[in-house]
Amino acid sequence: MSTLNSLNLTSIPAEDEALRAEVRAFLSEAVREMPAHVRARSWGGYDAQFSRELGRRGWLGITLPKEYGGASRSPFARYVLVEEFLNFGAPVGSHWIADRQSGPLILKYGTEAQKQYYLPQICRGEAFFCIGMSEPNAGSDLASVKSRAVPNEKGFVLNGQKIWTTNAQHCHFMIALVRTSGETADRQKGLSQVIVDLSLPGITVRPITDLSGDSHFCEVFFDNVQLPPDAMIGQEGGGWEQVTAELAFERSGPERLFSSIVLFDEWLAFVRTEAGHTPEAVRLAGKVFTQLAPLRAMSVAVQEKLTRGESPIVEAALVKDLGTSVEQMIPAVIADDLFSRDSESVPLELLLTLNYVTEVAPSFSLRGGTRDILRGMIARGLGLR
Amino acid sequence: MSMDDLFSDAARQLLSDQCTPQQVRAIESGGSPQAMWSFLEDAGFADALVPEAQGGAGLSLAQVFDVLELCGSYALPVPLAETMLARALLVHSGVQRPAKSCALAQGQRTADGGLLCDMVRLGRVADSVLVASDAGWHVLPVADAKSIPSAFCLDASLQWTAEQLVAAARVDVQLAGKCDIRTLQACLYAAQLSGALSAVFQRTLQYANDRNQFGRPIGKFQAIQHQLAVMSEHVFAARMAAQLGCSGDGVVPERLRVAVAKARASEAALVVAEFSHSIHGAIGFTEEYDLQLFTRRLHAWRQAAGTESYWHSVAGAYLVDQHQGLALDLIRQTTDLHSSNET
Numbered sequence: 001m002s003t004l005n006s007l008n009l010t011s012i013p014a015e016d017e018a019l020r021a022e023v024r025a026f027l028s029e030a031v032r033e034m035p036a037h038v039r040a041r042s043w044g045g046y047d048a049q050f051s052r053e054l055g056r057r058g059w060l061g062i063t064l065p066k067e068y069g070g071a072s073r074s075p076f077a078r079y080v081l082v083e084e085f086l087n088f089g090a091p092v093g094s095h096w097i098a099d100r101q102s103g104p105l106i107l108k109y110g111t112e113a114q115k116q117y118y119l120p121q122i123c124r125g126e127a128f129f130c131i132g133m134s135e136p137n138a139g140s141d142l143a144s145v146k147s148r149a150v151p152n153e154k155g156f157v158l159n160g161q162k163i164w165t166t167n168a169q170h171c172h173f174m175i176a177l178v179r180t181s182g183e184t185a186d187r188q189k190g191l192s193q194v195i196v197d198l199s200l201p202g203i204t205v206r207p208i209t210d211l212s213g214d215s216h217f218c219e220v221f222f223d224n225v226q227l228p229p230d231a232m233i234g235q236e237g238g239g240w241e242q243v244t245a246e247l248a249f250e251r252s253g254p255e256r257l258f259s260s261i262v263l264f265d266e267w268l269a270f271v272r273t274e275a276g277h278t279p280e281a282v283r284l285a286g287k288v289f290t291q292l293a294p295l296r297a298m299s300v301a302v303q304e305k306l307t308r309g310e311s312p313i314v315e316a317a318l319v320k321d322l323g324t325s326v327e328q329m330i331p332a333v334i335a336d337d338l339f340s341r342d343s344e345s346v347p348l349e350l351l352l353t354l355n356y357v358t359e360v361a362p363s364f365s366l367r368g369g370t371r372d373i374l375r376g377m378i379a380r381g382l383g384l385r
Numbered sequence: 386m387s388m389d390d391l392f393s394d395a396a397r398q399l400l401s402d403q404c405t406p407q408q409v410r411a412i413e414s415g416g417s418p419q420a421m422w423s424f425l426e427d428a429g430f431a432d433a434l435v436p437e438a439q440g441g442a443g444l445s446l447a448q449v450f451d452v453l454e455l456c457g458s459y460a461l462p463v464p465l466a467e468t469m470l471a472r473a474l475l476v477h478s479g480v481q482r483p484a485k486s487c488a489l490a491q492g493q494r495t496a497d498g499g500l501l502c503d504m505v506r507l508g509r510v511a512d513s514v515l516v517a518s519d520a521g522w523h524v525l526p527v528a529d530a531k532s533i534p535s536a537f538c539l540d541a542s543l544q545w546t547a548e549q550l551v552a553a554a555r556v557d558v559q560l561a562g563k564c565d566i567r568t569l570q571a572c573l574y575a576a577q578l579s580g581a582l583s584a585v586f587q588r589t590l591q592y593a594n595d596r597n598q599f600g601r602p603i604g605k606f607q608a609i610q611h612q613l614a615v616m617s618e619h620v621f622a623a624r625m626a627a628q629l630g631c632s633g634d635g636v637v638p639e640r641l642r643v644a645v646a647k648a649r650a651s652e653a654a655l656v657v658a659e660f661s662h663s664i665h666g667a668i669g670f671t672e673e674y675d676l677q678l679f680t681r682r683l684h685a686w687r688q689a690a691g692t693e694s695y696w697h698s699v700a701g702a703y704l705v706d707q708h709q710g711l712a713l714d715l716i717r718q719t720t721d722l723h724s725s726n727e728t
Contacts, residue, residue, distance in 0.1 A: 004583065004621050009628045011722045087713040258713075265712055271705050283694060286701030289712065290648035290693075294626035297720040301625070315621075322618045372611070379610035382617055385594050385602065 003314045003382060007301040016076035023059065023081055027088040037352035039089025040262040043255055044216055044360070046170055047091035048128070055125030060095055061103045068107070068115055069123035075307050079300070083254045089262040093167060093216070098122045100253070101246050102129035102175055105193075109234030109242055118173075118195070132162040132176030132196070132220065133243070139164075140373050143187040143240065147178040149194055149227060156180070156194065156232070158202075158225040166367075168205050168218035174198055177239050180232075191239035194231045201225070212359040245311065250368050252302040252316035256323035257295050259364050260330035263357045264288060266350050267334045275345065281337050288333070291326045295319065314381030317374045324365040331358040389444060392433065393451035399428055400459040406675045412462040413538050418510040422463050422486050430465060434473035434636045435482065441472070446638060450576055450631045454624075457580025457686075460678045462539055464488045464507040466573040471515040473636040475524070480556045483524050485512035490543070491566050492518035498547030500525070506570065506689050508541035509534065515558075517566040520550065522558040537685040563640045570690035572630045572638040575646035578686050579627035582620045582650070582657050585679045589613065589661045592669075603664070612660045619653035626650055632722055641703050641719055648696035654683040 030050070031039055038045070054060050062078050064070025071077070078099075085092045103122045106114055121127035138145040147160025162168075162176060174196045182190030198205065202225040207215035234242050268285060270276035298319050305312040334354055338346050365371040403424045412418050425431060433449050435441025453466050464486050471487040488511035490502040500523070505514055513526050530543040545553075560569075590613060593604030603609050630638055630646025658680045662669050669676045687693070708715045 002587075004586070004617055005624060007621070007625065009625070009632060009720075009722060014723075083713065087711050261712065268705065268712060272709070277705070279698070282701035282705050283698045284701065285704045286644065286648070286697035286699065287693075289700050289704050289716070290626070290645045290697060291622075292712070293645045293716050293719045294622045294629065294649050296716050297625045297629060298622065300720065318618050318621050321614070322622055375611040375614035376607065378614040378617060379604075382590060382613065383594070384590070384604040384610055384613065 003318075006312070007298060007305075007315060009297060010301050010304045012076050012080060012300060013074065016074055016080050019077055019080045020084060023084045024088075026057065027084055027090055031088050031090055034089070034091075035352070036089070036262055036266045036349050037356050039091075040260075040353050040356050041091065041093070041214075042086050042089045042259070042262065043092050043096045044214070045089075045091030046093040046167060046216070048094045048125070048170070050091050051095040051128070052125035054092075054095070055123060058123075060099050060125050061119065061123035064103055064107055064119055064123060068119035070103075070119065075303060079254065079303050083258070086254050086258040087261055087265075094128050094170065095122070095125050097131055097166070097171075098127060098129040101131070101250060102173070105175065105242065105246060106195075106233065108245075109193075109238075111230065114195075114230060114233065127173060128167065128171040130165050130168045130171040130174045130198075132165055132168075132174040132178075134164045135161055136163055140370055142177070142243070143191070144184055145177055145179060145191065146184055147176065147222060149178045149180050149192070149231075151180075152226075154226055155229040156227040158194070158196065158222045158227055160222050162220040162222075164208075164217045165220050166217050168198065168220050169207050169215070171198060174220065175233065177243055180236055180239075188240040190237055191243075192236050193233045193239045193242055194227060195233050196222075196225070196227065196231065200227070210360070210363075212356060244313075247313060247316065247369070250316075251320040251374075252299055252306075252312075254296075254299060256320045256368075257292060257299060257326065259324075259327040260357050260361070263334065263353045264330050266353050267337075270347060270350055275343075278341070280340075284333055284337050288326070288330060291329075295323050295326060299323070314378055317369070317377050317381070320368065321365075321371060321374045321378070324371070327364045328361045331361050389448035389451065392430075392442065392444065392449070393455065395428065396430060396452045396455050399424060399430075400455055400461065404459040404461050406460075406678055409460050409462050409678055412510060418463045418486075422512075425463070425465055426485070431468045431486070432472060432482075434469045435476050439476050439482075441476070445634050446470075446572070446631045446636050447628075447633060450628055453573060453576035453631065454580035454583070454627070457577030457582075457682070458584040460581065460584075460682055462507075462510060464511050466577060467507065467511075467515075467570070470569055470573065470636065471524075474558050474560075475515070475556060477636070478556055478558050480524075483513045483515075487511060487524065488514045488527075489566055489570050490514050490516050492516040492520075492523075494519055495544070498550070500545045500550050502543045504535050505541055505543050506537075506574075507539050508532070508543050509539050514543060515556075517558070521555045523550065523553045523555055525549070525553050537681075540685075561635075561637050564637050564643075567690050568638065568640050568643050571647035571696065572643045574686045574689045575623075575627040575630045575643065575650040578650035578654055578683065579620075579624045581679050581682050581686065582623050582653055585657055585661045585676065585683065586613075586616050586620045588676055588679070589616065589664050592665055609664060612664060616657050616660045619656050623650040623653035629720065641700060641715075644696040644700040644703070645719060647691060648693040648700065651687040651693040651696070654687040658683040 061070040062073045149156035149158045180192040202223040204221040206219045271281040432441035437443035468487045472482040490505040492500045492502040533542040626646045626649035
């Protein structure tokens with residue numbers, strides 16, 4: 001059986017699906033006053049208070065064991081939550097990385113002390129994490145990172161620089177991929193992951209303004225930062241393997257399908273009005289829908305494999321590349337629909353949302369692995385020798 | 386191993402023995418389909434969807450998905466998929482199922498009271514046709530019809546006289562929900578497209594690994610790798626969509642799921658056909674190379690029973706005119722196997 005017919009239709013288990021009504025009732029109230037162009041930021045939106053409220057309701061770190069503050073629920077429970085958050089455009093950026101990957105990473109590779117320290121804070125929405133991977137000269141070529149943590153009598157001394165680190169200016173901790181032994185030429189060997197408390201002396205965080213005017217990603221400088229001995233997470237030299245294991249989780253979730261969904265729903269609301277209804281718009285709605293539905297089925301099927309402990313890395317890359325293509329198609333075709341009409345009377349909120357999503361759409365296929373890197377991975381995974 | 390796995394393994398074996406590219410070519414160029422049909426009939430595939438009490442295998446559409454896909458991946462030049470469904474519908478309606486193969490078609494009454502079916506898919510090689518028209522449903526023998534060849538070599542326009550129509554017994558086929566004959570056909574073509582898409586992709590992948598230029602396999606070049614990656618994404622998505630089209634416990638598909646299936650598979654057909662020829666170069670363009678058996682079908686089946694735009698409009702009407710609130714909820718209803726859009 002090849003990768004391409006390895007996924008079969010599957011459904012979210014009923015006990016996990018049962019979470020939906022509760023979270024939806026909360027979200028309908030919580031985001032009611034937020035305009036669509038703000039909701040469109042969704043996992044790019046930052047609201048620490050909102051994250052703590054989710055924590056109070058037991059919706060952060062829901063897959064983590066109860067003894068660390070989680071709910072010991074299946075990954076499908078988290079899938080349902082995330083699907084609702086994204087479709088409502090809830091501002092989930094603060095806790096996003098901690099909930100999606102830092103928590104599970106610490107659970108998998110952390111010492112007992114690390115688990116007891118970090119995981120309950122993550123579940124309460126009190127510890128926000130960012131991912132320190134890219135550097136000025138290590139983007140798609142991640143193995144060429146130069147930041148280095150050198151052991152000393154008090155732990156490690158960290159020097160170097162990270163860039164494009166989302167929400168670093170608001171986060172408490174960074175899990176950074178750094179060199180702990182060997183040289184840059186050793187590539188994947190000698191890399192490790194360290195947890196960096198961003199309040200330590202010697203750390204400078206500088207936000208970078210993006211083309212839409214938001215400042216969500218940052219430069220982070222490390223100047224002789226003294227890390228404690230327990231900053232290392234997992235094995236010394238095991239950083240590359242740990243980072244790649246995270247990727248299947250990172251690439252196939254609902255956030256790779258629904259980045260433009262707030263815009264799509266806002267446009268649909270207009271198309272359902274007498275002024276907005278045209279045969280061309282109805283057809284276009286169907287074009288987007290018939291792309292999203294199979295993608296959602298694929299994403300659920302990949303999730304099912306992850307839940308069973310498999311590592312469907314190629315399948316996840318396929319979902320991400322296709323999903324981000326649809327996410328990018330949505331603003332392009334909606335703009336064409338709205339501005340191919342005789343009348344230019346389009347609701348302002350819809351236009352603001354369209355404008356925002358159009359501006360940020362290029363990032364959909366950059367974050368989490370660029371399109372070209374993914375396609376290379378897919379090709380090799382499919383058996384191109 | 387489940388019943389449907391056994392069934393599809395048997396179908397794969399039979400098709401690989403009996404439906405070789407040479408035999409497909411022979412039937413396409415006018416040869417008789419009867420021998421190939423007999424193999425399929427004798428093995429019991431045509432009765433797969435007929436209830437066990439009536440001598441069939443009693444499988445659901447979802448359970449024969451693999452077999453439908455195989456019809457596509459072997460370019461089967463006889464209407465097995467259509468016959469399976471036609472027999473199940475007729476038996477469910479309490480009608481004697483027709484012998485031999487049976488195509489599906491929408492018909493229209495002619496001025497003189499006869500019946501015309503434009504573009505019957507596989508009409509040239511079928512023994513009978515289950516026709517839906519203003520006059521109701523009829524099973525009409527192809528041998529009696531005036532047959533006019535159509536654009537695809539196995540298709541034909543078929544016309545019956547008023548006398549022939551009267552002589553044929555009307556059958557009382559009831560389709561649940563909003564299903565019509567085009568929906569049934571689209572469901573079958575989406576599954577067959579999925580099979581043909583896989584066949585084209587696998588051949589192209591193999592070719593990229595085998596063909597050397599500039600001193601190495603062309604699959605080593607990033608430009609070729611990316612084209613294959615894009616093809617694989619379409620094959621993957623079309624297969625998931627086609628499975629959705631065939632999902633459910635019964636033999637009648639759900640219209641919105643079929644819209645998703647046929648629209649997505651048709652879009653994939655265009656991309657995959659284009660890239661496969663681009664990667665194969667001139668050899669893929671020849672009659673003797675087997676690729677053409679499949680890429681011609683990708684185009685023919687994209688056109689059959691509504692292209693992507695037809696089904697986009699159908700799906701869009703569900704989403705815009707019959708649904709309120711989040712698009713997610715209709716997506717969930719469509720992809721969640723426990724849900725139905727047609728309650």
